[in-house]
Amino acid sequence: MDALAGLLDGPRAREAFLLRMVMSPPWSIRVEDEAPLSLMCLTEGAAWIVPDGGDPVRLHPGDLAVMRGPVPYTVADSPDTAPQVVAGPGGTCRTLWGEPLDQAMRMGVRTWGNDEHGSTVVQVGTYQVQSEVSDRLLDALPPLVHLPADTWKCPLLPFLAEEMEREEPGQSVMLDRTLDLLLVAALRSWFARPEAHAPAWYVALGDPVVGRALRLMQNDPAHPWTVASLAGACGVSRAQLARRFHELAGEPPMTHLTRWRLDLAADLLRTTNATIDTVARKVGYSGSFALSAAFKRVRGISPQEHRTGTALPTRQRPSSAHRSRAILIP
Numbered sequence: 001m002d003a004l005a006g007l008l009d010g011p012r013a014r015e016a017f018l019l020r021m022v023m024s025p026p027w028s029i030r031v032e033d034e035a036p037l038s039l040m041c042l043t044e045g046a047a048w049i050v051p052d053g054g055d056p057v058r059l060h061p062g063d064l065a066v067m068r069g070p071v072p073y074t075v076a077d078s079p080d081t082a083p084q085v086v087a088g089p090g091g092t093c094r095t096l097w098g099e100p101l102d103q104a105m106r107m108g109v110r111t112w113g114n115d116e117h118g119s120t121v122v123q124v125g126t127y128q129v130q131s132e133v134s135d136r137l138l139d140a141l142p143p144l145v146h147l148p149a150d151t152w153k154c155p156l157l158p159f160l161a162e163e164m165e166r167e168e169p170g171q172s173v174m175l176d177r178t179l180d181l182l183l184v185a186a187l188r189s190w191f192a193r194p195e196a197h198a199p200a201w202y203v204a205l206g207d208p209v210v211g212r213a214l215r216l217m218q219n220d221p222a223h224p225w226t227v228a229s230l231a232g233a234c235g236v237s238r239a240q241l242a243r244r245f246h247e248l249a250g251e252p253p254m255t256h257l258t259r260w261r262l263d264l265a266a267d268l269l270r271t272t273n274a275t276i277d278t279v280a281r282k283v284g285y286s287g288s289f290a291l292s293a294a295f296k297r298v299r300g301i302s303p304q305e306h307r308t309g310t311a312l313p314t315r316q317r318p319s320s321a322h323r324s325r326a327i328l329i330p
Helices: 003-008 135-139 156-164 171-191 200-204 210-219 227-234 238-249 253-271 276-282 288-299 303-308
Strands: 017-023 028-031 037-044 047-051 057-059 064-068 073-076 085-087 093-095 111-113 120-127 144-147
Touching: 017 156, 037 156, 037 171, 047 064, 047 144, 057 144, 064 171, 120 156, 120 171, 144 171, 156 171, 200 210, 200 238, 210 227, 210 238, 210 253, 227 238, 227 253, 238 253, 253 276, 253 288, 253 303, 276 288, 276 303, 288 303
Parallel strands: 017 111, 028 085
Antiparallel strands: 017 120, 028 073, 037 064, 037 120, 047 057, 047 073, 064 144, 085 093
């Protein structure tokens, strides 16, 4: 498994919220859907995304934006247009005074807006629940990634636009998989850019020693790795690996391995019916007790609480400069 494959192994849209939005100005929508990740592609007209606490970003036809939640943001014809609609969880929408607008603005199969002949058309795809996107991916993303059409081409965009208007057997699965592929293509393009400020561990994969150690852990998390065994497999001393790993990846090897194992366990707990003991052994722990101890220490909740969503994690995501601003790829 390569670095990007490991990072993107978590996204699995399941009956994702997909919508073709058709609008005539003036229009402005406040998005408070609490979704972990959303993609927005402008196919006609012009639009702006206004992140909370960030600079407005203009979208041109063919541009793609990836928004990391659950922080709200606004999408509008102009940064100065006041919100008229609030989009909530599950694709609900209402006026600023709470009046429902779901039916009033519906215009056919997955089409919604204020004018069926509107000059602006936006394709929206949303991963609706946390379990569909791994924390590892969200930790690597800024609040907003903007991919301009003149620097990034993807044949999936017109395909998604066409499929959004169809209603055939298996259509929801078709759209879910297309959304997954579009996300992978977008992030592959983004992570290839030096201005993307990719995570330290991702950059470290280019190092012949640290990169090998990372791949060993990613490919076989259940192996009983130690710093000594990793160093031996990489052909360096234990001290050399520990020092070089920390310098490039920003953390000790065993700390990285623990986070990787727990990220994998978190995804398995939410996306499979495997017992906690089975999950534990699959990611490198001796059993449910060992996994529970590590899970509580790092994430602040038990594996069972994570699986059922009965408690909020106290773990704070790693802080870094790129998480406080949008990444605009020129």
